[in-house]
Amino acid sequence: MTVPVAEDLSIDHILRAQQRITDLIVQTPVLESPALNNLVNGRLLFKAETLQKTGSFKFRGACHFISTLSQDEQRRGVVAYSSGNHAQAVAYAAQLFNIHATIVMPADAPRIKIENTRSYGADVILYDRMTESRESIAEAVVREKGAILLPPYDHPHTIVGQGTLALELCEQVAQLNTRLDALLVPCSGGGLAAGCALAMKARSPKTLLYTVEPEGYDDTAQSFKAGKRVAVSGKEQSLSDALMMTIPGKITFPINAEAYTGGFVVTDTQVRHAMAMAFQHLRLVVEPGGAVGLAAALSGQLDCQGKTTGIVLSGGNVDPEVFRSVLS
Amino acid sequence: MTVPVAEDLSIDHILRAQQRITDLIVQTPVLESPALNNLVNGRLLFKAETLQKTGSFKFRGACHFISTLSQDEQRRGVVAYSSGNHAQAVAYAAQLFNIHATIVMPADAPRIKIENTRSYGADVILYDRMTESRESIAEAVVREKGAILLPPYDHPHTIVGQGTLALELCEQVAQLNTRLDALLVPCSGGGLAAGCALAMKARSPKTLLYTVEPEGYDDTAQSFKAGKRVAVSGKEQSLSDALMMTIPGKITFPINAEAYTGGFVVTDTQVRHAMAMAFQHLRLVVEPGGAVGLAAALSGQLDCQGKTTGIVLSGGNVDPEVFRSVLS
Numbered sequence: 001m002t003v004p005v006a007e008d009l010s011i012d013h014i015l016r017a018q019q020r021i022t023d024l025i026v027q028t029p030v031l032e033s034p035a036l037n038n039l040v041n042g043r044l045l046f047k048a049e050t051l052q053k054t055g056s057f058k059f060r061g062a063c064h065f066i067s068t069l070s071q072d073e074q075r076r077g078v079v080a081y082s083s084g085n086h087a088q089a090v091a092y093a094a095q096l097f098n099i100h101a102t103i104v105m106p107a108d109a110p111r112i113k114i115e116n117t118r119s120y121g122a123d124v125i126l127y128d129r130m131t132e133s134r135e136s137i138a139e140a141v142v143r144e145k146g147a148i149l150l151p152p153y154d155h156p157h158t159i160v161g162q163g164t165l166a167l168e169l170c171e172q173v174a175q176l177n178t179r180l181d182a183l184l185v186p187c188s189g190g191g192l193a194a195g196c197a198l199a200m201k202a203r204s205p206k207t208l209l210y211t212v213e214p215e216g217y218d219d220t221a222q223s224f225k226a227g228k229r230v231a232v233s234g235k236e237q238s239l240s241d242a243l244m245m246t247i248p249g250k251i252t253f254p255i256n257a258e259a260y261t262g263g264f265v266v267t268d269t270q271v272r273h274a275m276a277m278a279f280q281h282l283r284l285v286v287e288p289g290g291a292v293g294l295a296a297a298l299s300g301q302l303d304c305q306g307k308t309t310g311i312v313l314s315g316g317n318v319d320p321e322v323f324r325s326v327l328s
Numbered sequence: 329m330t331v332p333v334a335e336d337l338s339i340d341h342i343l344r345a346q347q348r349i350t351d352l353i354v355q356t357p358v359l360e361s362p363a364l365n366n367l368v369n370g371r372l373l374f375k376a377e378t379l380q381k382t383g384s385f386k387f388r389g390a391c392h393f394i395s396t397l398s399q400d401e402q403r404r405g406v407v408a409y410s411s412g413n414h415a416q417a418v419a420y421a422a423q424l425f426n427i428h429a430t431i432v433m434p435a436d437a438p439r440i441k442i443e444n445t446r447s448y449g450a451d452v453i454l455y456d457r458m459t460e461s462r463e464s465i466a467e468a469v470v471r472e473k474g475a476i477l478l479p480p481y482d483h484p485h486t487i488v489g490q491g492t493l494a495l496e497l498c499e500q501v502a503q504l505n506t507r508l509d510a511l512l513v514p515c516s517g518g519g520l521a522a523g524c525a526l527a528m529k530a531r532s533p534k535t536l537l538y539t540v541e542p543e544g545y546d547d548t549a550q551s552f553k554a555g556k557r558v559a560v561s562g563k564e565q566s567l568s569d570a571l572m573m574t575i576p577g578k579i580t581f582p583i584n585a586e587a588y589t590g591g592f593v594v595t596d597t598q599v600r601h602a603m604a605m606a607f608q609h610l611r612l613v614v615e616p617g618g619a620v621g622l623a624a625a626l627s628g629q630l631d632c633q634g635k636t637t638g639i640v641l642s643g644g645n646v647d648p649e650v651f652r653s654v655l656s
Contacts, residue, residue, distance in 0.1 A: 029357050031379055034420065035447055048379070050611045051359055092362065112608060119363055276648070280440060283378045283613040283644030316611030320604070320655040327648040 001068045001148075004156050006251045011202035013156070014163040014195065023064045024096060026052050029166075030172040033281040040297055042304035045180070047072045047169045050284050050316030054116070055312050057165050058082075058089035058190055058244075060190070064161025065150050066093050073155035074099045079147040080168065081105070081134035084113030085242055085315050088150040088307040091122035095123065102147060104137045110241060153191025163195025169310060170203040173231045178206040181307040184293035186314045187211035188245040188265065190252030195261035196312070207310070209277065210302060211263040212292040216239035220248050221263030222254065229253050239268040239322070242289030242315060264302065266295040274298055275326045278313065285323065329396050329476075332484050334579045339530035341484070342491040342523065347393045349489065352379050352534075354426060356493075358500040362607040368625055370632035373508070375497045378612050378644030382444070384570075385520055386480070386495050391480050392489025394421050402427045405477040409433070409462035411645050412441030413570055414480040419450035430475060430587035432465045436568060438647045481519025482577035491523025497638060498531040508535040509635040512621035514642045515539035515548045516573040517592065520635050524640070525587035535638070538630060539584065539591040540567035540600065540620040548576050548584065549591030557581050567596040567650070568641060569619030581591030592630065594623040602626055603654045606641065613651065618643040 031046045037136055066078065077100035080090040094101035097316045101122040105114055106129040118124050127137055142149050151158055167185075173180055184199060185193045193211050200207050211220050216235035223230050231247040235326040238244050249258070266274075272289045275297035278286040286294070293311040297304050332341055359374045377385045394406065404426030409419040415431040420431035433442055434457040446452050455465055462521070468475050479486055494511070501508055508585040511528060513521045520541050528535050539548050544563040551558045559575040566572050576584070594602075599616045602623035606614040621639040624630050630637065 026357065026359065029354060029379060031354065034423075035444070038447075051357060051376070053360075055611050095362075116363070119366070278612055280653070281650065283383050285611040285613060286605055289556045318608065323607070324652045324655045 001070060001073055003235060004157055006163070009156055009160060009255070011196055011198060013148055013160045014167050014199050016159045017064045017147060018164045018167055020067045021060060022232060024063050025060055025196065027168060030169065030176070030283055035281045038279060038302040041307055043308040044297060044304065045173060045308065045310050047165060047312045048284055049165060049308065049312060050286055051315050054088040055091045055317045056085035056089065056290070057162055058085045059093060059162035061158040062086065062089040062093040062150060062293060065155070065157040066097050066099070068157050069148060073148050076146040076148060077101060078139040078150050079138050079151065080150040081138045082152050083241055084109045085317060086113040087117045088113060088120065088317070090150050091117045091120035094122065095120045097225065102141050104134045105276050110317065112319050113317050116317070122172055125236045153189030154251045156251070159191050159252065162192045162196070163199045166196035166199035167203065167314065170199065173310065177317050180204055180310040182210060182302060183310040184210050184212050184290055184296055184302060185212050185312050186243060186292045188289070188323040189249045190220060190256050191249065192314060193260065193314070194252040194255040194324045195205065197255050201259060207291055208261045210258055210296070212296045213263060213265055214238045214289070214292060215265055217244050217269050218263065218265040219245065219246055221265050223248050223253060224257060224260060224263050238269055240289035240292060243292065247255050264296040266292050266299060266301070270295040270299045271327045279327065284313060285316045285318065286313050287315045329398060329400055330413055331523050334484055337484055337488060337526055337583070339526060341401050341488045341497050342527050345392045345488045346495055348390060348395045348491045349492065352391050352469065353388055355496060358497065359610055360457055360505070361610045364605060368632040368654055370400040370634055371636040372625060372632065373501060373605045373636065373638050374610060375493060375638065375640045375641060376612055377493060378614055378618060379640050380465040382416040382420045383643055383645045384413035384417065385490055386413045388492050389420060389486040389489035389519060390414065390478060393483070393485040393635045394425050396485050401476050404474040404476060405429060406478050407466050408478040408480065409434070410436045410480050411452040411572065413645060415445045416441060416448065416645070418478050419445045419448035422450065423448045430469050432462045438645065439643040440647050442644050444645070448548055466589070478574055481517030482579045484579070487519050487523045487580065489507060489523070490520045491527045493520065493640065494524035494527035495531065498527065500601065501638065506636050508532055508638040510536040510630060511537060511638040512538050512540050512624055514571060514615070514620045515541050516571040517550060517577045518584050519577065521588065522580040527584050529587060534590045538624070539588055540624045541591060541593055542617070542620060543595050545572050546591065546593040547574050550594050551581060552585060552588060552591050555585070567599055568617035568620060570615060571620065579600050587639060592624040594627060594629070595621050598623040598627045600654045609653065612641060612643045613646065614641050615643045615646040
């Protein structure tokens with residue numbers, strides 16, 4: 001595995017990643033709803049990444065990362081820690097490459113994400129989010145088995161793989177004979193955001209980029225304002241389980257700070273409404289963390305009037321009980 | 329409007345229809361789930377037509393039909409009767425072509441379908457399914473306004489438009505370097521089934537074709553057995569509101585009788601399970617009538633073991649209350 005220097009990452013790396021993974025991933029569709037367009041008096045184009053294999057954009061990064069491993073590294077297997085979507089993505093990508101995966105997951109992760117991860121043949125180690133360190137557990141697996149750690153966001157191979165989403169989006173938007181005035185990207189550690197930044201800079205440099213985070217986990221928005229990485233204290237629980245990160249990545253933040261116009265923060269109530277609207281008007285199952293971009297548009301935080309706005313619906317793994325409560 | 333003779337319909341008509349509507353419709357993705365594959369010990373390829381504009385395959389037929397109207401006919405507007413999906417499809421297609429639409433809908437159709445139809449600017453006339461005839465109401469609109477009637481299934485232009493779904497599916501399956509051993513198609517009046525039959529005959533003649541209907545509305549399955557169109561008595565309500573038809577179409581049945589190996593019949597309970605599985609493993613909102621094909625596969629009516637089976641998920645318009653009950 002040869003790793004490019006973070007500062008050198010560019011569209012060329014994303015183009016090569018796209019070539020490597022194109023036969024493994026779903027080219028997820030761009031969808032649109034007249035009703036949602038009416039609600040914002042503008043045009044919303046949704047990148048339905050909920051339909052990606054394993055139900056989230058994380059599969060792009062995991063596939064790309066594993067595709068860069070040498071045969072010896074593949075024999076040693078991979079390990080990852082994740083609240084769920086990265087876990088499933090690494091587990092399934094490892095299965096496709098026929099290599100072993102160990103996944104470290106919080107015991108309170110959505111049941112559906114734990115079950116799915118196991119169904120892909122991975123060894124799952126559960127830990128207590130409040131008292132144990134997932135990094136330490138994963139590092140122990142690396143020491144004992146010689147396994148390769150797949151970071152969920154803060155690694156060039158992960159960032160570049162996830163950036164293929166935005167490259168694909170630009171190609172699809174061009175086919176619709178339009179261009180994006182703005183793009184809303186859900187943000188946790190910032191890997192997807194950074195990958196999108198690299199692609200958009202080359203393919204759609206005039207598009208304004210915004211991260212979106214859930215209340216209580218707005219470390220990226222606060223870091224943008226501060227001009228440096230700042231941590232937030234978080235809170236016990238957020239509906240957006242996939243976005244509960246308290247500090248931006250070391251590699252992702254410099255990329256995002258340069259590329260993004262700002263960061264929006266949405267409440268659980270706004271996210272619930274966005275999920276219900278996606279159900280009704282897009283017929284998509286969007287998980288809370290995947291719906292924050294739509295929440296930012298529908299709540300008026302981003303004024304979409306008269307504009308064409310891209311919205312990444314980044315994942316669709318949500319427990320039935322949560323989805324039921326959202327529809328009530 | 330020039331209408332081809334039903335007996336002469338072929339892949340050529342579908343190819344021309346595809347050219348006419350390609351810029352108006354969504355090329356819906358083909359999706360797959362390792363978990364669902366495991367459940368049937370085979371490979372299931374889903375045509376996610378739930379993501380079509382207006383949320384169902386009906387949009388293909390409506391767009392194609394309207395695209396064949398002369399300017400004078402377009403000025404007179406269109407009228408359609410439908411339990412919901414055809415209604416929304418005609419209303420939105422008419423809006424795109426900037427012509428007037430009147431839609432006759434049963435008063436007990438899913439609220440979401442009635443609301444959506446109105447949102448596309450159509451005039452909606454509600455009728456009582458038990459005491460009034462939708463055909464008579466629609467015919468009155470034709471007499472009074474000179475409007476053009478768009479039949480929901482029993483018309484060459486409708487059939488051919490809907491057949492573009494299977495043509496697209498064959499192209500997508502070829503890209504996956506595989507072929508379909510069987511295809512499961514939800515069936516009401518048989519328009520989608522007939523369109524698929526025409527496309528599959530030319531593009532994948534070895535694929536075995538099966539219709540799927542809900543219990544109580546298995547007129548097509550019974551007609552296949554009888555070798556002629558027979559009516560069923562129906563029952564008060566089926567979960568699959570979109571498939572409550574009691575006799576096959578006059579034009580569609582001869583096409584389907586020749587092309588289909590048989591017809592499966594599924595229960596509401598099997599449909600609920602299929603919808604929940606599509607939620608969990610495909611992250612798709614599938615309405616009951618759209619999920620009957622998956623229900624036939626998961627219930628073992630079609631043995632999918634070791635085979636590659638195509639399943640049309642034909643629509644995604646379902647009231648939140650119904651979807652909540654399915655997830656419980």
